[in-house]
Amino acid sequence: MARRPLPRILSNGGAQLARSRELARTAADSATDVLHPLITITRGLRRLAAAGRRRWAETPKEKRGALLFLLASVILVVALAPYGPLLAAITLMAAAAWQGRDGAAAAPEGPDESQRRRLESLYEALVPYFSTAEDPEPLYAHGGAWDKAFPTYAFDGGSRISHLVVRYPAYFADGETEARARIEHLLAAKSGRGREYHFTWDEEGNQLTVDVLSPLAVDIVAQRFVTAPGEIVLGFTDPTRVRRTLPLTCGEQRRDAPPVVWRTGLRSTEPHLLALGRPGSGTSSLLRSIALQALRHGDVVIVDGGGTGEYACLTGRDGVLAVECGLAGVLASLEWAAHETERRLIAANRAHQAGHPPPDDTRRPLWILLDRPTAFTHLAAADDREDPQSLLQVPLRHGRPVNVTVVVADQLDCLEMLSEPVRHHTRARVVLGPATREQVESVLGAPPHTTPVDEVPPGRGYARLGTDPVHRLQVPATPHPYDDATAEAHRQAVLDLLPPRTTPADGETVPAPAEAEPAPEPVPEPTEAEPVPEPAEAEPVPEPAEAEPVPVLTKPTPADR
Numbered sequence: 156m157a158r159r160p161l162p163r164i165l166s167n168g169g170a171q172l173a174r175s176r177e178l179a180r181t182a183a184d185s186a187t188d189v190l191h192p193l194i195t196i197t198r199g200l201r202r203l204a205a206a207g208r209r210r211w212a213e214t215p216k217e218k219r220g221a222l223l224f225l226l227a228s229v230i231l232v233v234a235l236a237p238y239g240p241l242l243a244a245i246t247l248m249a250a251a252a253w254q255g256r257d258g259a260a261a262a263p264e265g266p267d268e269s270q271r272r273r274l275e276s277l278y279e280a281l282v283p284y285f286s287t288a289e290d291p292e293p294l295y296a297h298g299g300a301w302d303k304a305f306p307t308y309a310f311d312g313g314s315r316i317s318h319l320v321v322r323y324p325a326y327f328a329d330g331e332t333e334a335r336a337r338i339e340h341l342l343a344a345k346s347g348r349g350r351e352y353h354f355t356w357d358e359e360g361n362q363l364t365v366d367v368l369s370p371l372a373v374d375i376v377a378q379r380f381v382t383a384p385g386e387i388v389l390g391f392t393d394p395t396r397v398r399r400t401l402p403l404t405c406g407e408q409r410r411d412a413p414p415v416v417w418r419t420g421l422r423s424t425e426p427h428l429l430a431l432g433r434p435g436s437g438t439s440s441l442l443r444s445i446a447l448q449a450l451r452h453g454d455v456v457i458v459d460g461g462g463t464g465e466y467a468c469l470t471g472r473d474g475v476l477a478v479e480c481g482l483a484g485v486l487a488s489l490e491w492a493a494h495e496t497e498r499r500l501i502a503a504n505r506a507h508q509a510g511h512p513p514p515d516d517t518r519r520p521l522w523i524l525l526d527r528p529t530a531f532t533h534l535a536a537a538d539d540r541e542d543p544q545s546l547l548q549v550p551l552r553h554g555r556p557v558n559v560t561v562v563v564a565d566q567l568d569c570l571e572m573l574s575e576p577v578r579h580h581t582r583a584r585v586v587l588g589p590a591t592r593e594q595v596e597s598v599l600g601a602p603p604h605t606t607p608v609d610e611v612p613p614g615r616g617y618a619r620l621g622t623d624p625v626h627r628l629q630v631p632a633t634p635h636p637y638d639d640a641t642a643e644a645h646r647q648a649v650l651d652l653l654p655p656r657t658t659p660a661d662g663e664t665v666p667a668p669a670e671a672e673p674a675p676e677p678v679p680e681p682t683e684a685e686p687v688p689e690p691a692e693a694e695p696v697p698e699p700a701e702a703e704p705v706p707v708l709t710k711p712t713p714a715d716r
């Protein structure tokens with residue numbers, strides 16, 4: 156059979172086809188070059204429109220009227236101004252050209268596949284909470300549009316949400332703690348466990364903003380904080396919650412961090428503190444940190460119910476009146492503290508009545524620090540003796556005007572065993588270590604503003620001073636310096652803060668310090684040949700300056716007993 160010739164275009168068309176393709180490509184390139192500004196402006200206009208739509212969706216409904224009014228006013232002004240429309244068109248084109256340029260398109264718009272799936276599942280999980288059968292136009296419905304409910308979102312490096320704005324219907328009971336807690340729990344679980352979330356409820360705008368908080372720094376070690384007398388640094392918190400910062404030294408580094416400062420003394424609205432936590436959460440370290448700061452300007456009595464010698468480093472130091480760990484000593488010290496509070500009150504009252512300033516011996520701060528006092532409650536009951544907590548009533552009730560401050564640390568599950576005055580008068584509160592939302596709320600009187608996490612480093616928790624907001628808290632590391640497990644740098648940091656050892660007044664010998672502290676220079680005994688000159692009667696003995704009052708304890712100190 157004779158073969159039919161191929162059409163010309165196919166037989167010798169290879170070269171022709173290539174030529175035509177080349178021609179078409181050149182024409183397209185030239186057209187793109189010519190139309191490039193137009194394409195850029197169109198792309199820019201599209202982006203501007205998308206941004207406008209997003210902004211509109213983010214604006215709460217009740218604010219939209221005001222926004223529309225503003226827009227209409229601008230348009231009217233532009234329309235009435237000479238050359239206004241022309242100038243507006245030029246400005247719009249310029250903005251569109253700027254927005255439409257290639258560089259501006261670098262960031263991909265919208266979530267990727269896995270991020271979209273996460274947002275969809277979050278939306279679906281919220282449907283039962285944010286919808287009712289009576290809602291004719293539900294914002295939340297199975298298979299509905301999640302992008303209307305989540306106008307803003309951001310992801311961390313992977314596909315985990317780091318910021319999310321959730322719109323919800325006005326009928327959702329956002330004023331009820333339980334309703335809020337259910338949503339917060341669900342969002343935290345669906346957005347990834349193990350992180351701390353911060354929730355901001357905008358009840359007016361029916362919007363909830365979810366933010367992932369970065370962990371608080373754990374490298375802050377005990378040091379001399381720059382604070383005024385009476386101010387105690389409980390720990391450090393988020394920069395968003397506190398405006399003040401303190402300069403810190405962290406190893407070789409120097410930086411500023413926002414502290415949680417507890418103001419004590421005469422004008423304090425929360426004159427006494429209660430810290431609770433599970434065993435090992437760091438309450439003893441917090442007490443040690445408070446003691447070291449208190450000793451800069453005052454005297455401390457320490458009651459140690461832990462029985463592990465956590466405060467041994469403070470024994471025999473200047474300003475440490477007693478470190479008690481036996482029931483008899485504890486009762487004696489607390490009885491003395493109660494009498495001392497009464498003595499100060501009487502002395503201050505007399506001075507007020509006589510029109511004098513309070514005497515110096517009522518001004519020096521006296522701190523009563525108790526670690527696990529409930530341990531002694533057990534012992535006292537078994538021994539048929541008075542509960543040491545009952546002796547705290549006077550310092551707790553009347554201590555503030557005479558600078559007597561009580562700090563109690565105990566375990567979370569002993570809250571019920573603390574006496575009524577302790578629970579009633581300790582309005583500065585701290586919870587350390589892992590704790591459920593309910594536990595935190597029962598101690599602080601308000602729920603935490605973030606989701607408590609299961610695994611927290613020691614010294615991590617929450618603090619609330621009176622009715623102030625709840626703060627996240629990281630206590631500076633203040634370990635027991637005689638503990639073998641303590642790192643050398645931390646041990647040295649604590650030892651550096653210890654006051655010098657008390658010089659015995661009656662020639663009593665004090666055991667040599669455990670750490671290599673330089674021994675005091677021996678004072679040469681005056682020889683008979685060189686008599687010490689007696690102060691002349693005319694020479695007045697200098698009065699102690701008001702800024703540095705010397706404690707005059709009319710009762711014997713517990714150490715003397």
Ligand SMILES: Nc1ncnc2c1ncn2[C@@H]1O[C@H](COP(=O)(O)OP(=O)(O)OP(=O)(O)O)[C@@H](O)[C@H]1O
Binds near residue numbers: 435441
């Ligand atoms: N703020 C902190 N920073 C770093 N480590 C800490 C901090 N607080 C406590 N620790 C460490 O955690 C451990 C337990 O601390 P601490 O003894 O203070 O806890 P606790 O709550 O008093 O426990 P317990 O009641 O069992 O004595 C110690 O090893 C301590 O060094």
